[in-house]
Amino acid sequence: MSSYTVTVGEKSVKARSIQEAQRIVMEGITELLALDPEGAAQGxxxxxxxxxxGTVDHAVDTHGSWQTVITVQGEQVKISxxxxxxWP
Structure with missing residues (x-):
C-alpha cells in the first residue's frame, strides 16, 4: 500500500491515493491562478x-515522484x- 506527500510551494499535505494527490495539486494550482492568472496559466x-x-502516474510509479514549477508573480513555486x- 502507498501514500503520497503533495507539496505546493511551502505547504505539504498527505494523500491516500494518487487521485486525492491530484485533487490537492489542482486546488493549489487554482489558488496560484487566483494570485496571478496570466503568470500561472501556462504552468x-x-x-x-x-x-x-498519464505522465504524473507514470513518473510516480517509475521514479517515486513527479514535480513541476509554476511561476507566480515572478517567483517559482515548486509542486510535487x-x-x-x-509496509504491512
Missing part, C-alpha cells in the same frame, strides 16, 4: 495535461507528488 495547463495523459510506501 497550470502543463500540469493539467500531465495528469490527463512523492510516493511513500507502507
Amino acid at each position: 497550470a495547463l502543463m500540469a493539467n495535461k500531465a495528469f490527463s495523459v 507528488i512523492t510516493k511513500r510506501r507502507w
Whole structure:
C-alpha cells in the first residue's frame, strides 16, 4: 500500500491515493491562478495535461515522484507528488 506527500510551494499535505494527490495539486494550482492568472496559466495547463495523459502516474510509479514549477508573480513555486510506501 502507498501514500503520497503533495507539496505546493511551502505547504505539504498527505494523500491516500494518487487521485486525492491530484485533487490537492489542482486546488493549489487554482489558488496560484487566483494570485496571478496570466503568470500561472501556462504552468497550470502543463500540469493539467500531465495528469490527463498519464505522465504524473507514470513518473510516480517509475521514479517515486513527479514535480513541476509554476511561476507566480515572478517567483517559482515548486509542486510535487512523492510516493511513500507502507509496509504491512
